[in-house]
Amino acid sequence: MQILLVGVSHRTAPIDIRERLDFSSRGLDQALHELMARRIGREAVVLSTCNRAEIYVACDSAERTKRELGAFISDFHEVPPAALTPHLYDKVDAEAVQHLFRVAAGLDSLVVGEPQILGQVKDAFSVAGDQGAAGPLLTRLFHSSFVVGKRVRAETALAEGAVSVSYAAVSLAKKIFGRLQGRRVLVVGAGEMGKLTAVHLKAQGIEEIVITSRTLAHAEALAAEIPESQPVPWERLSDELARADIVVSATGAPRPILDRARIAEATGAGRRRPLFIIDIALPRDVDPAAGDIAQVFLYNIDDLQAIVQENLSRRSSEVTSANTIVDEEVEKFAAWVRARSAVPTVVALRQRFEAIRQSELQRLEPKLAGLSPDARARVDEITRLLVEKLLIRPTEQLKALPDSDTMTLYADAVTRLFDLNDEEAVHAGRRYRARRGERQAAGHDTEHDGE
Amino acid sequence: MNIVPLVLYVGALVAYVLHFARRDPAVGRAATTLLVAGALTHTFVIGMQTVQSGHIPVAGATPAISTFVWLLALAYLYTEMTTDERAMGVFILPLIVGLQVIPAVHPGVEDRAAVLQSPWFGVHVSSLLFGYASLALGCVIGLTYVLLFKEIKAKHLGVFYARLPSLQVLDVMNRRAIVVGWIFLTVGIIVGGIWAEQARIIDPHDPRVQAMSLADPKILVALISWAVYSFEMVAMRLAGWRGRRTAWLSIIGFAIVLFNLVPISLFLTRSHNF
Numbered sequence: 001m002q003i004l005l006v007g008v009s010h011r012t013a014p015i016d017i018r019e020r021l022d023f024s025s026r027g028l029d030q031a032l033h034e035l036m037a038r039r040i041g042r043e044a045v046v047l048s049t050c051n052r053a054e055i056y057v058a059c060d061s062a063e064r065t066k067r068e069l070g071a072f073i074s075d076f077h078e079v080p081p082a083a084l085t086p087h088l089y090d091k092v093d094a095e096a097v098q099h100l101f102r103v104a105a106g107l108d109s110l111v112v113g114e115p116q117i118l119g120q121v122k123d124a125f126s127v128a129g130d131q132g133a134a135g136p137l138l139t140r141l142f143h144s145s146f147v148v149g150k151r152v153r154a155e156t157a158l159a160e161g162a163v164s165v166s167y168a169a170v171s172l173a174k175k176i177f178g179r180l181q182g183r184r185v186l187v188v189g190a191g192e193m194g195k196l197t198a199v200h201l202k203a204q205g206i207e208e209i210v211i212t213s214r215t216l217a218h219a220e221a222l223a224a225e226i227p228e229s230q231p232v233p234w235e236r237l238s239d240e241l242a243r244a245d246i247v248v249s250a251t252g253a254p255r256p257i258l259d260r261a262r263i264a265e266a267t268g269a270g271r272r273r274p275l276f277i278i279d280i281a282l283p284r285d286v287d288p289a290a291g292d293i294a295q296v297f298l299y300n301i302d303d304l305q306a307i308v309q310e311n312l313s314r315r316s317s318e319v320t321s322a323n324t325i326v327d328e329e330v331e332k333f334a335a336w337v338r339a340r341s342a343v344p345t346v347v348a349l350r351q352r353f354e355a356i357r358q359s360e361l362q363r364l365e366p367k368l369a370g371l372s373p374d375a376r377a378r379v380d381e382i383t384r385l386l387v388e389k390l391l392i393r394p395t396e397q398l399k400a401l402p403d404s405d406t407m408t409l410y411a412d413a414v415t416r417l418f419d420l421n422d423e424e425a426v427h428a429g430r431r432y433r434a435r436r437g438e439r440q441a442a443g444h445d446t447e448h449d450g451e
Numbered sequence: 452m453n454i455v456p457l458v459l460y461v462g463a464l465v466a467y468v469l470h471f472a473r474r475d476p477a478v479g480r481a482a483t484t485l486l487v488a489g490a491l492t493h494t495f496v497i498g499m500q501t502v503q504s505g506h507i508p509v510a511g512a513t514p515a516i517s518t519f520v521w522l523l524a525l526a527y528l529y530t531e532m533t534t535d536e537r538a539m540g541v542f543i544l545p546l547i548v549g550l551q552v553i554p555a556v557h558p559g560v561e562d563r564a565a566v567l568q569s570p571w572f573g574v575h576v577s578s579l580l581f582g583y584a585s586l587a588l589g590c591v592i593g594l595t596y597v598l599l600f601k602e603i604k605a606k607h608l609g610v611f612y613a614r615l616p617s618l619q620v621l622d623v624m625n626r627r628a629i630v631v632g633w634i635f636l637t638v639g640i641i642v643g644g645i646w647a648e649q650a651r652i653i654d655p656h657d658p659r660v661q662a663m664s665l666a667d668p669k670i671l672v673a674l675i676s677w678a679v680y681s682f683e684m685v686a687m688r689l690a691g692w693r694g695r696r697t698a699w700l701s702i703i704g705f706a707i708v709l710f711n712l713v714p715i716s717l718f719l720t721r722s723h724n725f
Contacts, residue, residue: 273694
């Protein structure tokens with residue numbers, strides 16, 4: 001069986017195409033149902049995020065299934081094949097495996113190392129599992145991809161550090177205050193930037209948000225948009241500074257509105273808590289000299305951007321070690337697939353040996369008839385162990401072959417040497433055992449069977 | 452015998468440094484395992500010495516240091532397991548290793564003088580050593596607080612930013628360590644005073660008992676360190692001191708304790724050289 005991947009991602013398709021190919025809009029289960037109804041591949045998993053839409057299938061012929069999948073995607077999303085084909089990529093076997101592992105590791109993401117993708121891969125797999133679309137091959141493949149995702153996160157710094165300005169601000173706040181629950185945020189300025197940051201902080205667990213603006217009506221309008229926030233008049237700015245833990249300043253003022261003296265006063269006598277000021281206004285709202293005050297951490301938009309840049313460059317330096325992990329796991333998976341491909345040969349070989357054993361026992365039946373039930377059971381046991389012992393080494397060797405070409409070669413050789421294609425010989429033993437089973441069930445025979 | 456725990460502590464130190472540098476979770480687990488092994492063998496050593504001499508090895512500077520190291524290792528392990536933070540190990544282990552060298556090089560339980568038979572003496576030393584272990588943790592936590600504070604303030608987010616818990620968490624941990632340490636320090640000093648009075652009755656001619664006064668460096672420096680921690684307690688409770696100031700007080704306080712525990716105990720004191 002082959003593993004085939006067909007899909008589009010942010011690397012190959014513009015946003016309008018990706019939007020049209022979003023499987024989650026109509027439900028992954030719907031897509032999986034249709035795939036199964038059309039009998040495309042034997043197993044399937046559909047991965048759909050805002051940056052990619054990919055279908056992984058286990059199939060007998062990658063060439064044929066590739067065409068079927070192209071047609072399926074085009075039909076399912078009602079996108080003409082001509083518009084779709086240029087953006088579509090396909091990968092087979094090792095390449096498909098490597099691709100999925102890179103995706104799970106966050107190496108193929110728009111922002112390298114972004115954390116959500118592993119969860120999305122897990123969700124995609126669990127939907128396929130629920131629908132009965134994921135069989136043993138894809139189950140193993142996706143489980144291996146989770147291992148890759150976990151290893152990359154644990155062993156490299158690929159996913160570390162904030163890579164957006166607002167996330168950088170939040171992670172700084174967390175490093176200063178620990179949990180953000182119970183902290184008070186003062187938003188100065190009622191513009192779009194202030195709103196965005198306030199919403200972001202709210203999502204991180206901040207409960208108390210107060211908003212002030214030179215025009216109270218603007219503060220009130222913004223407070224109405226953010227639940228549980230309250231507007232305060234501009235005159236109370238100093239009081240609110242003293243009460244706040246985090247200040248987000250984002251006014252359109254041409255000159256600094258929070259000078260050092262004002263902040264020093266707010267953080268003066270009696271205050272021991274740190275004050276984290278995020279100045280995202282341009283031009284700046286806060287006098288840079290305020291950063292000298294003992295309890296004040298002052299970050300402006302450039303500082304935050306510098307952190308983001310540094311994190312991004314650190315992430316890219318981790319790509320090599322993440323790729324090494326991907327390659328290791330691809331090799332492990334390939335070894336598992338090879339061992340698995342040896343199974344039919346091994347099974348046939350065992351059946352062959354068992355058939356010989358059974359037919360010999362049958363041939364000797366008249367001579368064995370005089371033995372006590374115990375002795376007969378012993379004979380059965382000894383012959384069985386003999387066959388087992390003879391088979392152990394060849395089985396191990398077959399499963400450990402280094403590549404699939406050698407595997408085919410050996411499988412052919414074994415098949416030919418033991419004439420494994422001769423169905424009659426292989427199944428003769430099975431029929432014999434079935435007969436004996438019937439006799440035992442009927443109570444005619446008290447001997448122990450070694451099976 | 453103190454050499455075996457020392458070797459394990461050195462191994463743990465190396466592992467904690469590697470873990471801090473590379474942040475490989477497997478190395479981190481190895482570090483903790485080595486430290487646990489060190490603390491267990493140390494428990495065995497101290498247990499053997501207790502059986503051998505019939506009392507906990509706290510009389511004399513080197514056994515006291517060994518016991519202190521043991522308590523510190525246990526206290527640190529407790530913090531690590533309750534907070535799930537391993538980054539502090541890299542600061543604690545040098546102290547553990549450095550101090551454990553002394554009993555490893557200069558071992559043995561010295562004979563216990565008659566005045567040390569009193570149960571007050573056992574309480575005095577155990578209480579102080581436990582207090583010191585807690586204060587040592589406070590010192591290290593304070594140190595990490597100051598380092599992290601500086602990084603965030605300077606906007607150069609580096610090694611400590613990526614590895615340490617938040618300032619808030621460090622601050623709470625520091626305050627807890629100081630409260631526990633201060634309580635045991637206070638109890639130890641009071642019990643020491645009571646014991647010294649009794650010793651004057653039991654053996655008034657012992658020159659060491661005669662030297663028990665504020666003029667003795669060991670007693671004087673112990674009281675100075677107590678004063679520093681008492682100030683810190685008052686500042687935290689009444690003036691609401693937090694963060695950097697309490698962190699610095701914890702660092703200074705333990706520097707004094709360490710000075711008292713090693714050079715003064717080994718070379719300068721005339722009253723505590725049992």
